Amino acid sequence: MPHDDTLLVCEDLHYAYLERFPALDGVSLTVRRGEKLALLGANGCGKSTLLKVLDGLIFPQRGTYHAFGAQVTEDTMEDEQMSTGFRSRVGFVFQNSDAQVFSPTVREEIAFGPLQMGMNREQAAQRVDDVLAMLGITELADRTPFQLSGGQKKKVAIASVLVTNPDVLLFDEPTAALDPRTQQWLMELIEQLADVGKTIVHATHDLDTLHRIADRCLVFGENHTIVAEATPTELLDRRDLLLEVNLIHEHTLLFPAARVPSVGG
Ligand SMILES: Nc1ncnc2c1ncn2[C@@H]1O[C@H](COP(=O)(O)OP(=O)(O)OP(=O)(O)O)[C@@H](O)[C@H]1O
Numbered sequence: 001m002p003h004d005d006t007l008l009v010c011e012d013l014h015y016a017y018l019e020r021f022p023a024l025d026g027v028s029l030t031v032r033r034g035e036k037l038a039l040l041g042a043n044g045c046g047k048s049t050l051l052k053v054l055d056g057l058i059f060p061q062r063g064t065y066h067a068f069g070a071q072v073t074e075d076t077m078e079d080e081q082m083s084t085g086f087r088s089r090v091g092f093v094f095q096n097s098d099a100q101v102f103s104p105t106v107r108e109e110i111a112f113g114p115l116q117m118g119m120n121r122e123q124a125a126q127r128v129d130d131v132l133a134m135l136g137i138t139e140l141a142d143r144t145p146f147q148l149s150g151g152q153k154k155k156v157a158i159a160s161v162l163v164t165n166p167d168v169l170l171f172d173e174p175t176a177a178l179d180p181r182t183q184q185w186l187m188e189l190i191e192q193l194a195d196v197g198k199t200i201v202h203a204t205h206d207l208d209t210l211h212r213i214a215d216r217c218l219v220f221g222e223n224h225t226i227v228a229e230a231t232p233t234e235l236l237d238r239r240d241l242l243l244e245v246n247l248i249h250e251h252t253l254l255f256p257a258a259r260v261p262s263v264g265g
């Protein structure tokens with residue numbers, strides 16, 4: 001049996017889109033309660049696909065995925081109790097926010113999850129107000145999500161995930177395409193979520209900020225499988241590996257600052 005702190009277990013996952021385009025080829029990992037896990041690797045190596053499996057959006061063609069002790073399959077997710085329980089415990093902020101926002105207003109967008117989970121309108125509205133205030137986007141409440149800027153959309157997507165207070169948060173390249181202030185804000189948010197005990201799994205290419213939002217890194221090779229596991233500090237010391245998996249190129253300078261845990265952010 002897995003260790004008590006083990007929340008998610010993937011064993012030998014295989015996934016190919018349209019049965020032709022390989023994305024995961026023998027991926028095994030565990031995610032433990034309260035950890036900050038980073039997924040790294042070159043474009044197309046399978047990070048987003050793995051996150052989709054972890055969120056129960058797609059199902060492996062071979063191999064198994066267990067979450068909170070139950071196997072996640074297309075069949076088990078048809079059970080309403082299983083899928084509602086799973087959905088309330090796992091939240092996913094997509095790489096592309098356009099694929100995530102679909103409601104006529106931001107308020108309705110964020111209320112969607114709580115209403116799905118059976119909250120009444122009044123409770124849901126209160127939750128929405130709270131999370132809008134927490135993320136500092138109250139002024140966007142009545143806007144149309146797809147008309148917002150990229151960073152604003154990302155905040156709305158984050159709000160729509162945080163509003164149901166999931167235990168496990170999956171972020172796909174959360175800081176990509178955000179301005180420096182918003183990036184900083186998001187890193188702080190992720191640190192705060194980790195501090196209150198949330199489990200964070202995120203895909204990233206950003207080696208500079210790794211030590212802040214990861215305590216363990218899994219590195220994908222371009223062969224769609226995990227080729228290394230390391231702490232951020234260990235990983236940054238393995239220049240050959242970083243070159244081989246296309247996370248740096250030969251002219252990349254890894255500044256010492258990237259290796260040293262920041263003092264007070
Ligand atoms: N909808 C799709 N249809 C067909 N192939 C796909 C689809 N989505 C992804 N793939 C393929 O699956 C492989 C893994 O893609 P994935 O999006 O998981 O990579 P990634 O590691 O997230 O890359 P990036 O760093 O660019 O976000 C790639 O070869 C990609 O072309």
Ligand SMILES: [Mg+2]
Pocket residue numbers: 047048049095172203
């Ligand atoms: Mg991706």
